Amino acid sequence: MKESVASRTVFILLLFLTTSLLNGQSPPGKPEILKCRSPEKETFTCWWKPGDDGGLPTNYTLTYHKEGETLTHECPDYITSGPNSCYFNKKHTSIWTMYIITINATNQMGSSSSDPRYVDVTYIVEPDPPVNLTLELKQPEDKKPYLWMKWYPPTLVDVRSGWLTLQYEIRLKPKKATEWETHFAGQQTQFKILSLYPGQKYLVQVRCKPDHGFWSEWSPESSIQIPNDVTMKDTIVWIFVAVLSAVICLIMVVAVALKGHSMVTCILPPVPGPKIKGFDTHLLEKGKSEELLSALGCQDFPPTSDCEDLLVEFLEVDDSEDQQLMPAHPKEHPGQERKPTPLDPDSDSGRGSCDSPSLLSKKCEEARADPSAFNTPKSVEKPENPQTNVTYTWGSRSTSSEGKIPYFAAGGFKSSTWPLPQPPSQHSPRSSYHNIADVCKLNMGTAGASATLLDKTDTRALRSSKTTETGGEEKAAEQREVESFHSKTDQDTPWLLPQEKTPLISVRPLDYVEIHKVNKDGALSLLPKQKENSGQAEKPSTPEASKEYAKVSRVMDNNILVLVQEPRAQNLASFEEPAKEAAPSHQQNQAEEDLASFTSAPSGCGLQRAGLDYLDPTCFMHSFQ
Amino acid sequence: SDNTAGSLLLLLLLVSDLLLCQSVASLPICPSGAVNCQVSLRDLFDRAVILSHYIHNLSSEMFNEFDKRYAQGRGFITKAINSCHTSSLSTPEDKEQAQQIHHEDLLNLILRVLRSWNDPLYHLVTEVRGMQEAPDAILSRAIEIEEQNRRLLEGMEKIVGQVHPGIRENEVYSVWSGLPSLQMADEDTRLFAFYNLLHCLRRDSHKIDNYLKLLKCRIVYDSNC
Numbered sequence: 100m101k102e103s104v105a106s107r108t109v110f111i112l113l114l115f116l117t118t119s120l121l122n123g124q125s126p127p128g129k130p131e132i133l134k135c136r137s138p139e140k141e142t143f144t145c146w147w148k149p150g151d152d153g154g155l156p157t158n159y160t161l162t163y164h165k166e167g168e169t170l171t172h173e174c175p176d177y178i179t180s181g182p183n184s185c186y187f188n189k190k191h192t193s194i195w196t197m198y199i200i201t202i203n204a205t206n207q208m209g210s211s212s213s214d215p216r217y218v219d220v221t222y223i224v225e226p227d228p229p230v231n232l233t234l235e236l237k238q239p240e241d242k243k244p245y246l247w248m249k250w251y252p253p254t255l256v257d258v259r260s261g262w263l264t265l266q267y268e269i270r271l272k273p274k275k276a277t278e279w280e281t282h283f284a285g286q287q288t289q290f291k292i293l294s295l296y297p298g299q300k301y302l303v304q305v306r307c308k309p310d311h312g313f314w315s316e317w318s319p320e321s322s323i324q325i326p327n328d329v330t331m332k333d334t335i336v337w338i339f340v341a342v343l344s345a346v347i348c349l350i351m352v353v354a355v356a357l358k359g360h361s362m363v364t365c366i367l368p369p370v371p372g373p374k375i376k377g378f379d380t381h382l383l384e385k386g387k388s389e390e391l392l393s394a395l396g397c398q399d400f401p402p403t404s405d406c407e408d409l410l411v412e413f414l415e416v417d418d419s420e421d422q423q424l425m426p427a428h429p430k431e432h433p434g435q436e437r438k439p440t441p442l443d444p445d446s447d448s449g450r451g452s453c454d455s456p457s458l459l460s461k462k463c464e465e466a467r468a469d470p471s472a473f474n475t476p477k478s479v480e481k482p483e484n485p486q487t488n489v490t491y492t493w494g495s496r497s498t499s500s501e502g503k504i505p506y507f508a509a510g511g512f513k514s515s516t517w518p519l520p521q522p523p524s525q526h527s528p529r530s531s532y533h534n535i536a537d538v539c540k541l542n543m544g545t546a547g548a549s550a551t552l553l554d555k556t557d558t559r560a561l562r563s564s565k566t567t568e569t570g571g572e573e574k575a576a577e578q579r580e581v582e583s584f585h586s587k588t589d590q591d592t593p594w595l596l597p598q599e600k601t602p603l604i605s606v607r608p609l610d611y612v613e614i615h616k617v618n619k620d621g622a623l624s625l626l627p628k629q630k631e632n633s634g635q636a637e638k639p640s641t642p643e644a645s646k647e648y649a650k651v652s653r654v655m656d657n658n659i660l661v662l663v664q665e666p667r668a669q670n671l672a673s674f675e676e677p678a679k680e681a682a683p684s685h686q687q688n689q690a691e692e693d694l695a696s697f698t699s700a701p702s703g704c705g706l707q708r709a710g711l712d713y714l715d716p717t718c719f720m721h722s723f724q
Numbered sequence: 725s726d727n728t729a730g731s732l733l734l735l736l737l738l739v740s741d742l743l744l745c746q747s748v749a750s751l752p753i754c755p756s757g758a759v760n761c762q763v764s765l766r767d768l769f770d771r772a773v774i775l776s777h778y779i780h781n782l783s784s785e786m787f788n789e790f791d792k793r794y795a796q797g798r799g800f801i802t803k804a805i806n807s808c809h810t811s812s813l814s815t816p817e818d819k820e821q822a823q824q825i826h827h828e829d830l831l832n833l834i835l836r837v838l839r840s841w842n843d844p845l846y847h848l849v850t851e852v853r854g855m856q857e858a859p860d861a862i863l864s865r866a867i868e869i870e871e872q873n874r875r876l877l878e879g880m881e882k883i884v885g886q887v888h889p890g891i892r893e894n895e896v897y898s899v900w901s902g903l904p905s906l907q908m909a910d911e912d913t914r915l916f917a918f919y920n921l922l923h924c925l926r927r928d929s930h931k932i933d934n935y936l937k938l939l940k941c942r943i944v945y946d947s948n949c
Contacts, residue, residue, distance in 0.1 A: 141819055167806040193817045194934075195927055197805060217801050221930055261941030261949045262819050262934070310937075311780060311930060 125153035126209025130202040132216045136225045139255040140263055140309070141189050143220050144180040147202045150211065157206040161185040166197035194220050224312030227253035229267060229288075229305045234323040246271075246292040246323065250305050253315070264310040273299040274322070297328040768883050769940040775876040776933040779869055783929045786865040787922045793859060798912065800919040808924035809900045810840050815931055827939055828888045834935050835884065837928055838877045839897035845870040848921060851906045855918075869925070876932075887943070 128150025137143035149159055161174035174185035185200075198220070202213040229250040238244040248269065256263050269290050270279040284290050284305075295301070301324075304317040355362060650663030795801075813836055816822040822830070849866045852858055905917035941949035 167811070189818070189820075194819075195815070195931055196817060215802075219927075221927065257819070259941070259949055260819070260823065260947055261937040261939075261945075262822075264937060264949075310777065310933075311784065 123154045124206075124208050125151070125155075127151060127153050127155075127157040127204035127206045127211050129211045130159060130204045130213045132200060132202055132213055135200070135216070135218045135223050136313075137192070137220050137223050138226050138253070139257060140194060140220060140224045140312075141257075142187055142192050143218075143223060144184055144186045145174075145200060145216070145218070146180070146184045147213065149183060150204060152204075153206050153208050155206040155208055157204050159183065160203045160205070161200060162203060163198050163200040165193065166199075192220055196220070222311070224263070224309045226256050226263070226265065226307055226309055226312070226315045228315045228318040229253060229307050230318070232303065232305050232318050232321045234301075234303055234321050236323060236325065243293070244295070244325075246295055246301065246303075246325075247289065248292070248303055248305075248321075249289045250318070251288060252307065256307075256309075265307045266310070267305055267307050268314075269303060269305045270317070271301050271303040273301055275299075279304075295325050297325050300324045765883070765886055766944045768879060768886070769936070769944050772876060772879045772883060773933070773936050773940055775872055775879065776929070776936050779872050779876065780926070780929040780933045782865045782869050782872075783922070783926045786862050786869070787926045789859065789861050789865075790919060790922050794915050795919050798915070800916050803916060804920045804923050807920050808927065809844070809902065810837055810898045810924065810928055812898055813837060813840070816935075822935065822938055827943060830935055830939060831880070831884050831887060834932055835877070835880050836897050837932055838873065838880060839895060840900065841873055841925070841928065842877070844900040844902065844921060844925075845873055847903050847906060848925075851918075869929075 130150050131148045133146045133148050135143055135145040145161065147159070147161070149157065161177075162171050163174070164171045172191075175188065175191050176186040177184065179186040196219065198216075198218040200216045200218055204211050204213075229252055232248065232250040235247045235249075236244055237247050250267070252258050252265050256265060258265055264286065266286055267284040267288065268281060269284055270281040271292060272279045273296060282290065282292075300322055302320045302322050304320055306315045306317045308314045652661045652663045655661055813833065815833060815837070816825055816830075825833075845866070849863070849870055852863045852866050902917055902921060906914060906921070908914045908917065941947055
């Protein structure tokens with residue numbers, strides 16, 4: 100009996116097994132919770148995935164219990180969120196609370212449950228995308244157009260109370276592009292895009308994220324068409340410009356083609372050949388230089404045959420520091436005058452010693468006569484007529500001197516026609532002063548021949564020139580000058596002062612003095628530019644004038660003035676020697692004698708007036724050195 | 725006596741320097757009742773919200789780091805149920821409840837929660853340092869959270885002083901007694917203690933952040949953020 104029961108049970112079991120196998124039914128498989136999400140942190144939904152249903156209709160239920168509670172609840176709403184979902188409304192949602200959720204699948208054969216899911220609503224917030232995205236192309240005047248977009252937070256999210264704080268992000272691209280351009284917009288609900296390609300259609304999307312949650316999905320695309328930059332008006336303008344320029348080009352081409360050659364000559368004129376007025380190139384070819392040179396325009400010059408004309412020259416008179424004597428070349432020797440410094444250009448310059456001695460002698464005389472009447476003229480007292488002092492004509496040597504030298508007031512070289520060799524150092528004039536002073540000193544035996552005197556010679560000279568203008572006071576002025584000249588004989592150092600004192604002396608403008616003519620007795624009469632009388636004034640007072648003038652006995656080497664020695668020359672000997680030394684180039688003994696005689700007497704600096712002679716100032720310079 | 729006077733002066737200078745350094749970030753307090761105080765309150769709330777937001781971000785990152793590194797497969801989450809020491813403080817559990825609470829009570833609640841975390845945060849830093857292979861990500865965040873929590877507390881006290889000055893409740897807060905667990909020899913227990921602490925920290929920092937944002941919108945912007 101027992102054996103039959105056991106076997107029967109086995110048989111029935113096998114029968115069931117066979118039946119179920121033949122049917123294919125089984126209890127449901129284990130469901131699985133997919134995700135739970137809250138759109139606004141006030142409700143949430145869970146979705147699950149059903150397992151195998153086992154061939155039978157399976158019923159799914161969701162059960163949960165909350166943290167701190169023991170009661171198990173079932174899902175309040177299976178429908179709202181769709182199939183296989185459970186929607187928890189506000190009443191059933193607690194924040195900062197853990198939910199332990201389980202899905203149960205039940206069918207006829209059996210049931211199964213999912214693994215419990217621990218859900219805290221705090222951390223599952225994922226809002227809906229923003230809504231009402233509007234695009235607008237704003238075109239402010241004088242500015243580039245920009246795209247302005249506006250949107251609204253998703254409807255369910257409560258931003259106003261601060262329950263949720265949203266941050267937004269937009270992205271856009273031209274319709275045909277492949278990559279999106281993304282921009283973070285923060286908490287604002289509008290945005291501006293400035294860099295747009297004109298003529299394109301743009302697509303824009305926006306999404307949002309809660310302060311501690313997940314990003315939403317992108318909103319649906321909004322599109323906008325950006326208009327083209329170039330307007331109809333611009334196009335017309337450009338066409339017009341193009342046509343106009345084409346027309347102009349055409350005209351120019353035609354003009355060039357028709358009058359090409361004349362235009363070329365107009366634009367690029369031919370280079371003219373060299374031409375000198377009165378210069379006959381044929382004469383050159385023939386080799387007649389004389390005719391050539393004569394044809395170079397010496398018409399205005401006095402004829403060379405006139406001896407007097409030799410002395411007509413222009414002198415620049417200036418008592419400024421940088422005075423340089425500018426002897427005017429006698430125009431009758433145009434070719435010769437161009438030998439500036441045969442001997443020693445540097446040492447020569449403007450010493451004017453040739454000139455000065457006579458003048459100096461004059462002054463020395465008068466200074467000796469009235470030593471008491473010395474007064475120190477101010478250096479600033481510069482009469483306007485330096486040329487009165489310049490009574491001597493120099494040889495072709497240009498001399499440069501400090502402004503102190505009265506006899507020659509060579510202004511700057513700028514106004515001179517010939518460039519004067521500049522003294523290499525300033526001391527040469529100094530030395531000239533010095534020498535002149537020595538001359539005076541030696542001659543007069545007094546201390547009158549001081550540099551300071553010389554220094555003031557200009558002043559004196561000027562003053563004397565002033566006086567010469569007046570005529571009557573000439574002597575007095577001279578006397579005064581001589582006095583001053585003498586007064587500081589002892590002060591040799593002041594000799595050098597002229598140099599230093601030059602700053603005190605105002606620079607006078609250059610003045611050209613024309614030597615009018617030479618008297619029969621050898622006096623040079625100057626024609627000062629401003630005051631023509633001064634030269635003449637000196638003339639009448641021949642006795643005194645003769646003191647100032649040096650007669651030129653003869654010319655040597657075409658550039659040396661040999662002055663006539665005055666009968667009162669006494670200390671010729673003293674000068675004679677240095678003069679001899681200083682004048683190596685002078686090969687005429689007579690010239691040296693004359694020199695010596697000339698330099699001998701500042702007091703009686705008499706000059707021979709044996710006719711016209713030229714003296715090389717350099718010889719005097721050397722002598723003084 | 726010269727020496728003592730000098731050292732006192734030095735100490736005074738030092739203290740004042742420290743205070744100045746700390747107060748560089750602090751905002752000016754305006755006397756209660758003054759009209760222009762609204763601006764200052766807004767600044768206080770803005771600052772507080774920034775701090776609370778920052779603290780929660782740090783806590784969240786710290787928790788995730790710890791969870792990824794130490795808590796995988798241990799089922800800690802099943803055990804971290806109703807285990808926060810601040811659950812005794814009756815805090816609102818949803819928006820409606822939070823909006824029904826008067827803002828003074830809500831402020832006090834925030835203060836209580838903040839104060840409750842002073843001690844645990846301090847020990848958290850100490851104990852994380854002692855962990856084997858102390859991860860720098862967790863340690864640095866723990867240190868930062870502790871400091872920012874202190875500053876937030878100061879800011880909250882200022883806000884309370886402005887919103888309803890004079891009412892000063894006793895310092896009520898929840899006592900934390902999880903230190904022994906943090907120092908357990910058993911690794912599993914200790915790690916769970918850490919996990920639980922970080923889990924609770926994440927939650928409470930989120931609560932504070934949320935309450936403050938609600939209060940800010942309610943008080944400063946008149947519920948129109």
